[in-house]
Amino acid sequence: MELSHSLTLNEEALSQISEARRPVFIFEWLRFLDKVLTAAQKSDIKGCQKQLVQQLMNHIQESPGPPTRKLIARCLATLFSVGDTFLLFDTVNKCNDILKNKDDSPSVLPSKLAAICCVGTMYQKLGRMMGRSYEETVQILIRSLRNAESQTRIEIMLTLEKVCAGMGIAISNVHKDIYKAARHCLIDRVMAVRCAASRCLLEMLNHAPFLYTTELESLATLCFRAFDGSNYTVRCTVAKLLGALIAMTQKQTKTGKGHQQPQKGLKLVSLDEALGVFMSGFLRGGVGFLKGTGEIIKGSSGVNREVRVGVTHGYVTLVQILGGKWLEKNMKTFLIHILSLAANPKAASSHVDAVYSRKCINFILRSVFGKMLGERAQALACKEIAQIIIKEMNSIDFNPENAKDVNQETLFSQHLLVCALQEIGILISSLGTTAHDLITDQSLNLIDVTIGVLIHPCQAARLAAAWCLRCICIAVPSQISPLIDRCVNSIEQFRTSPEAIAGYSSALAAVLGGVKLSPLGVPHMKGKIIFNTAEELLRSASQNSRLSLNRTQAGWLLIGAIMTLGIPVVKGLLPRMLLLWRNSFPRSAKELESEKARGDVFTWQVTLEGRAGALSAMQSFLQNCPELITDDTTRRLLAPIESALAMLSNISGILKTYGQHLKAPAAMVRLRLCETLLLLHPQCYENSYTHLLRMLVAEFTLTENPANTTTSQLRTVCLANDSVILGTYLQETDHRTIEDQLQPNSAAGSGALEHDPCCLYRQINSGQEIPGPLPLGVAVIDISVLLFGQIFSRVTNKHRVQMLDHFTECIKHVRSTRQEAVQMNVFTALLSGLKGLAETKVNINQDDVKKSAVNLIIGALTSSNPILRYAAGEAVGRIAQVVSDSKFTAELAQTSFDRLKSARDVASRTGHSLALGCLHKYVGGMGSSQHLNTSVSILLALAQDQTSPIVQVWSLHALALIVDSGGPMFRGYVEPSLSLLLKLLLTVPQSYIDVHQCIGKVLSALITTVGPELQGNISSVCTARSSFLGACAVMQDHYDPLVQAEATGCLQQLHLFAPKHVNLSSLVPTLCRTLSSNHLLLRLKWDIWYFPNSIFETIFLFRFFESSSCDNKISSIKVK
Structure with missing residues (x-):
């Protein structure tokens, strides 16, 4: 060369x-x-x-x-x-x-x-x-x-x-x-x-x-049409166009070089009209802004979600182009406009639609107020939002005799309050202790404003206010004790108001949940006072039927929150709690039968809510106080748990009698029971496996559920590096909070605090700023799948065969969309179970178990749904791993070989390609060495099929899995594989981003396989090294950030193994651009490059900082 x-x-x-x-x-x-x-x-x-x-x-x-x-x-x-x-x-x-x-x-x-x-x-x-x-x-x-x-x-x-x-x-x-x-x-x-x-x-x-x-209007409408049916890349690109288009109407006319003056006599577009263009797309997908907003509000057709997400990106682009100074100048107008979107009926035609719209609105607010303003301007934004909240609360008539249309207005206004309060909470969290002056500003009274929302008629607004108070207490811990006292007193003062009981108890639970994040903590006596309040609420619940439900929910919510205060507080309260738990459930089968014979629908609703609350407090206890879990405590906890399971197994008649009224409370009991059991060792409840498995299987096979609800756990139980096929790379972008709602067969984007108030005191997931519990129907299936995975490894083979055959029958007896939903849930449960078997090192060698598993899995490898094909491919690898028999592995491999040699349809070729990759991945290089040559030959041939980019993506992904697992045994296949990758890089159109990304993954695995040999000077090594560097150069020059990120990772590995051959002087400017990139994935690659390795010597760091001109995106770097 x-x-x-x-x-x-x-x-x-x-x-x-x-x-x-x-x-x-x-x-x-x-x-x-x-x-x-x-x-x-x-x-x-x-x-x-x-x-x-x-x-x-x-x-x-x-x-x-x-x-x-x-x-x-x-x-x-x-x-x-x-x-x-x-x-x-x-x-x-x-x-x-x-x-x-x-x-x-x-x-x-x-x-x-x-x-x-x-x-x-x-x-x-x-x-x-x-x-x-x-x-x-x-x-x-x-x-x-x-x-x-x-x-x-x-x-x-x-x-x-x-x-x-x-x-x-x-x-x-x-x-x-x-x-x-x-x-x-x-x-x-x-x-x-x-x-x-x-x-x-x-x-x-x-x-x-x-x-x-x-x-203007014509092109904006065209952008809305471009969003329809779009993918992530199109939405980002068209949003830049839409944002720039509207931004041009607000910029002063430039007359310098390269710019042309607009024609004279044309009417300038005002800011309200410009924002109205966005509004038309957000609410309907393209109504002329000159027609006014009246027609938008009256319309009935729902907006396409892809259009709404695209317009959301466009809003952010608009403000980014116009800049922070413009935002400060027009802050009030922009805030009122954005928040008014949330209150528009068109943005909330259903509960799920309202949640999605709120996510979009919060994303806009986060992206501009959270990332473009300094502390002073952020404090000003908090004040402006607070004024909007005050105005909204003043417009609500709390008289229960309101006209119907006024109640509707209140119903829609809750979404405005949710967005506003969540943004205030996050802004105050980011401001930290510097928010003290803002919170204590007597002219604003921010805490009073927030507390005022705790009596709102709608639960979502009350919970958002409670979460906002938690954020205030974490930022300024000196507010914790005064707020606790104020909430306890208000619960007593407004004990006859259901909204006040719900609101103030939620606020108290949220504040308690934030205590562990504060260096100050609270006096132990506070926990005892709050427990007394909770106990009094539970005791008085039966005294007034109008307040029964609210007092029951509030009492258990507070007890669950007290658990987060830790062992010093909880230890002294444990005897009283154990008594409360015991009294919350029937103590015998006879008591359960007599309970079934009495009570109307309302009584059962309160009963089920109470038992769900008791189980949630139990879960909180197990989560936060593991040191207090002795054998005696476990034994005393198991009595109410077994009683809850017995109740759920025996109330099917009650549920059928009262229908929809008890559906949600019963599902909540099942959710809380499974959450609790997940924190106990499975041996503790092994006597209940039969009843428990029957309940879990019925849950995720949708036996009693007419809706086609699917689990959100499938991507979690699959491999972590499956970003290309399953689209999980969106989790590594700045846009994941809004893009999640568009992912097929996923409820990931529909999380909202009102789905589970217990999240007020629970620890939030990393990467989240606001808790996003999924809808109850999805959450129950998710937890059932996870618990099934724990139990499946501990039951006998006889029960495994029965369950696997039952799964096959369940799938066979449904059709179309419902069949797909059942399959998704079944395969997630199966993967969870197989994963449990692998973790506990349990092998299944019984022939009928293997036969039942293979019958269930193989058919799904040719499913029309790519997510199901992926799950089936994973299951092939997992079942081979737990069977751990070379003959069985050979049979599975031969099945895929035969199918790949004869099949011409995309589904068969992709599914069986992945099956081969997963077999090698899970069985390991030694266990699958006899199939290596055939597998690699077939996959290399499929990767050259330029008539089908999808087949290329799946075969390359499978090849990457084989290279990863093959280790030194793959060394003999490096040259032909590398030759193919170079050929593909030089011939595959760059618009096939997925193919290029998969090439990068295979390339990375090949570099690891060759390893330190890359330092050598023999002809074959020099050729391979030159090919690797050339391939990296092609990917670096690609326009897509995902492919560029793969190139960065490959160069990192090359520098690790052959530092003398990677030209740092040309690499430093590339990394500088990476650091200030708009794409999170590229910035994270710098994260990986920089801190974990001793790759970059002093001279490199000097040259980097000498040549770097990085902006505020340097905050993306985290020291590891």
């Missing part, structure tokens, strides 16, 4: 290497040429410019792949920029001639794409040096769009973007032609075409004022 490092192509050396290596040789030459030309002087290239131009033009005709054509284009543009321009127009004409060729055969297409790319790069770099040649070029490109396939459409749009960037307002006569072409591409069925079109229009905004004047 050293022979490729010459100014002109060494054609003699090229002719002497094999046909397969020539594209790599040419790519290496172009990389070298690109670097040299950038630093060259005109005199350096004068003698060889003509030859260089000819060689580059020759390679355009030789079907170059995407990375190669980008380098050819860059080299040509740089060549004319540094050297003479006498061949410039001749080169443009030659490119235009290639474009005029009407032959669209696959053999000609790469040359056309290369010509399009070269033209675009030359216009971008050389600008007006290109003269009026743009007129012909633009018309040729637009005409070519009509019958072009997707890759050509993408390349044309990118080239038109570059033409606009390079020529500026000089091409205003063709701007409208470009706009018309881009309009059609913005709603193209291919997502990458939409992205390219939005980038083209984004560039045009800088030079074509008609886009944000006369075409």
Whole structure:
């Protein structure tokens, strides 16, 4: 490869290497040429410019792949920029001639794409040096769009973007032609075409004022249409266009270089009208803002969630473009507008819809107020939000004889209050002790404002206020004791108000939950006082039927919260608690039977709520006071637990009699019972396995549930590095809180505090700022699946066979969407069970168990649902792991081999590819070595199937699993695998992001396999090292941050194993850009690079900080 490092192509050396290596040789030459030309002087290239131009033009005709054509284009543009321009127009004409060729055969297409790319790069770099040649070029490109396939459409749009960037307002006569072409591409069925079109229009905004004047509403509506059916990349790209479009209406007209003044006489767009454009998309997906908001409110059609999420991204982009000073200046207007979205009926057509809308609104507030303002401005934002809360609370008539429409208004206003209070809570948490002055400001009385919401008629608003008070206490711990006293007194004072009891008890529970995060703590006596209050609430619950439910819920909520105060407080209260738990459940079967014979629906509702509350307090005790769990305590806890299980097994008749009224309370009891059992050792309740398993299986097979509810745990029980196929990479983006709601077969985005008030005092998950418990229906299935996993490893094979056969029957007897939902739940439970078997090192060798498991799994490998195929692939690996029999593993592998050799459908090829990968992953290199050669051969063949990118993704993912598990045994397959990866990198279109990302994962695994050998100097090692570096260069030059992140990881490994061969001087600027990237994943890669390794010596750090110009994104770095 050293022979490729010459100014002109060494054609003699090229002719002497094999046909397969020539594209790599040419790519290496172009990389070298690109670097040299950038630093060259005109005199350096004068003698060889003509030859260089000819060689580059020759390679355009030789079907170059995407990375190669980008380098050819860059080299040509740089060549004319540094050297003479006498061949410039001749080169443009030659490119235009290639474009005029009407032959669209696959053999000609790469040359056309290369010509399009070269033209675009030359216009971008050389600008007006290109003269009026743009007129012909633009018309040729637009005409070519009509019958072009997707890759050509993408390349044309990118080239038109570059033409606009390079020529500026000089091409205003063709701007409208470009706009018309881009309009059609913005709603193209291919997502990458939409992205390219939005980038083209984004560039045009800088030079074509008609886009944000006369075409404002039309283009905004087109953006809303582009969001419909979009993926994550499209939403981010189109949101940039939408945000920039509206931002242009608010910027002062620029008259400097490259900008054109808007036409005179055009009406300027006010801020309210500009925000109204966003509002129309958020609420309906595209209603003209000039028609006013009245029509929006009256409308009945729900908005597409993809549109709403896209518009949410657009709001954030708008403020980011206009800047922090603009936000401070227009803070009140912006806040009122954003929060009013939450109160609009169109944003809350159902409970789930309301939760999703609130997530979007909180994301907007977090992204701008949390990340763009300093402490002073954030404190001001808190004051403005508080004023909005005061106004909203003053508008509520608490008289129960309200007219129906006023009650509806109160119902929708709760969502505004939830968003407002959550944002105040997070802002105060981030301000920390500096929020003291804000909280003690007598003119604002922020605590009073928040406490005022505790008596709101709606639970969601009350819980948000309680959480906000918790945030205040964590930030300013001196407020804890006064707030506890105030809440205890208010519960006593307003003991006849159900809203007040619920609100103040929630606030008290939330404050207690925050005590453990405070260095001050609270006096132990406070815990005893609160326990007395809780006990009194439970004792008085039966005295007034109107207050029974609220007092029961409040009493147990407080007891659960007291548990978080820890052993010193709880130890003295334990005897009283054990008595309360014992008295909350029937003590015998006879008592349970007599209970069933009496009581109406309301009595049962209160009873079930009370028992759910008792179990939640028990769970809190087990979670927070494990040192107090003695054998005697466990024995005394098991009595009410067994009673709860017996009750649930015997009240099916009651539930059928009273129907929907008891559905939620009974589900809550099941949830709390399972939560409690998960914290006990399974041996403690082994006598109850039969009844318990019957209940758990009925839960996740939806036996009594008419809704097609699916678990949210499937991604958790699968492999952690499955980001490409299951889309879990979204968890590593700044946008996960809103993008979760769009993930298929997932309830991850529907979490809300009102689903589980106990989260007020529980510890929140890392990465969350606000608790987001999932809806009750999903939460019960999730916990059932996890508990099933614990028990499955401890039952007999007889019971395992019965359950596996029952699962097969359950799936067989349902159809369509319901079948898919049952399968999702069953496979999650199965994976949880198999994982439990592996952890407890229990092998299952019984033939009927293996047969039942295989019958259940194999069919799902060809499911039309990719998530199910993935789960089935995982299950194949897991079952082989727990059976631990080479003959059984061989049979599973042979099944997949046979299917892959004959099948041509995507489902079979992807499912069985993954099955092979998972077999190797879970059985290990030694256990699957006899299948290694066949597996690798098949997967390498499938990875070359460029007619199906999906098959390529799955086969490459499976190959990465095999490389990871193979260790030294894979060493003999490194060269053919690496050769294939390079070939794919040089030929696969860059719009196939998933394929490139998977290539990066395989590449990373291969580098680990070769390891320290990479330091060697023998020919094969030098070739491999050169190939690795070349592959990293291709991925680094990719436009997608996910692929760039993979390149960064690979370079880290290369530097670890062969530090002398990684050029740090070229790497430092890349890492500087990474650090200040808008993409969290790239910033996290710097996290990984920087602190855990001793890779970066003092000189490297010096050079980094010397060359770095990083902005506030440096906060993404965490010291490890």
